[in-house]
Amino acid sequence: MVAATQHATGAPAGVEEDAPVKLEVRDLTIRYGSDTALSNVSLAIREHEIFGIIGPANAGKTSFLKTLNRMDMFNSNMRVNGEILFNGLDIRRLKNVYALRSRIGVVFPLPVGLPMTIYDNVALSPRLSGMKDKAELDIIVERCLTRAALWDEVKDRLNSLGSLLSGGQQQRLTIARALSQEPEVLMLDEFSIAVDPVTTMRIEDVLKELKQEMTIILVTNLVQQARRLASRTAFFLNGECVEIGETEDLFTGEVKDSRTRDYVEGRFG
């Protein structure tokens, strides 16, 4: 298997140059009132790649993710300009934002186990889209929990509360929940902030497997995590996209902007 060999060598394989573009952003500017959170970002994310976004706090990373699935709608203070193309369609003009959101799985910095059973957590998304058949739900729940590397730990207590799991387990539950949407894109926002190192490594292994099937956007404040996982990485700083490039290039010093080198080498941030 491809994933296995990748794991063995430890280096993420580059995505083919001609892979189709999954998500494209053109001249994206995000403002909160009069404050600019992100200005004039243009980038393209290809299918089946893990696209890393690194940068210190306040760089505009989370705001960027929020605009991708139109969560900016819930913040009346947030103004978004520019084009966002998902499969070539401009999502700013989309009427059915619910369909868009259901195609994008999201994992938050702090794990959010919903206050319902583990089973219901994972079955929620299929149920929202109208699935009622118990047997089908059973299959989805088992498959998603297995892929999120949580099944073995919880298979005997699927009816206990998801919100009472440990932090690391809840984060994997969140991933299982995101996978139950059968997403085309998985966005992770600093998923390892509240997770122990062992769980972090397990989730990273999961992500390497998942990229066979979906496009992954990985926002992280751990530059080494981006190096381990991402094929290409963007560096955001103070609302500006400083640089986008092959991840290895950023780490081997082949950078266009010296600020990137300084950040990657830990001189600030």
Place this chain on the structure above:
Amino acid sequence: MFETSELNIHNQRVQRLYRSLFLMMTLLLILPVMLILGTLVIKGSSVVSIDFLFTAPTDGMTAGGLFPALLGTVWLVAVALLISVPLGIAAAIYLSEYAGENWFTRIINLAIINLAGVPSIVHALFGVGAFVLFFEFGTSILAASLTLAIMTLPVVIVATRESLQAVPHAFREACWNMGATRWQTIRRVVLPNAVSGILTGVILEVSRTSGETAPIMFTGAVFFTPFLPQGIFDQTMAMSLHLFVVSTQVPGVPEDLPYGVALVLIAMVLIMNSLSIAFRMYLRGKKKW
């Protein structure tokens, strides 16, 4: 290293002083409650019996029980709840989950606060004008319950809104991110976790509604009727008004009888309140996050 300075001694003395001051105030607060309850139990318990609860008043209300009033209060409270609970919960869901931060929402919130501050006698007169006369419900359970419902609406709205807001926002965001609509999120995540608080608010409303006198005395409750209410367009007796009547309006009532009525009324309210407290404690033990 740990020797006590003058300042330490002074601080501790002041601290003890304030502590006892606050304790005294608290005890002062309990005093009237104990006195009321004590008087009622001592003077009223001889009157209260199964017969007292389940027979009608006799001999020009100077003897017999209070069954019509008890039943009437149950009617009034039940119909008031049927009206105010759906209305109040719907309004609270709108305010908590849908309404934006704008002047419209602020005006509604202001209206709710003002509604809670309107004296009950004003509600009573409004009820007469609106329900008894304008809508031509007459003096009836319906008119009285509508008046009670409007009066207690702020209680339901505020309790519901508070318990909805107590559900962490992250749960909603997680749900929205999955492509759920606001209503799907409310139904599957927010409401199931707010139900305890909402029920507590409803129970508190029951206890408040059952004790109100002014709003019902012109709109639906009568001094005495030989008939038990059969439907919402009937007049009825009610506990609170009955207590008022036997204490002040009827000559020759034995001294203990009003205490008995008051004891039954307050027992009803206390039972409701303890139910609400017990329920809250039970649910707090089951807290899911």
